[in-house]
Structures are given as structure tokens and as C-alpha cells.
Amino acid sequence: MVPFGDIEILGNDGRSLLIEEKMDLIEAIERLEVQSKTVIILRYYRDLSIKQIAEILNCPEGTVKTRLHRAINQLKSN
16 A cells, blocks of 8 residues: 555646645545555556566556556546
8 A cells, every 4th residue: 555645646747736636536546446546556656567566466467457447447437
């Protein structure tokens, strides 16, 4: 688990998001299942590769890709 207080969230243009935007994103991520939340944090906030995430989670790279894809789709739908 990674504490959200340790994560700086940047928007697409590289600027820090407003506190309201951060809270919305954090709330959306919090609603994800643990596996989905973990891959999102490791990929986008810790900037790890799919291979590195697979090694950390001790699962195949394809599983990481599937979890990541599903998590992104869930976040988009919220």
C-alpha cells in the first residue's frame, strides 16, 4: 500500500491538479478493488514498468496489463 499523502498528482499538462481535482481522483482510486488500485499506483504514481509490477506482484505481465486496463476503464466510467 502507498499512502496518498506521498503522491503528487500532475495533470496532463504537467501542472499540479487543484485540490478538488486531486480529491476526486483519490476518491475514484479508493473505490477500486485492491488489485486494481495497486497496479494504478505502481504504474502511474511510482512510474514502474509492467515487467517491474509483475515481478513485485509475482504474477504474469499479461495479468498486470489486464488489471491496469480494467482499472483505467473503471476510472473513466466514474
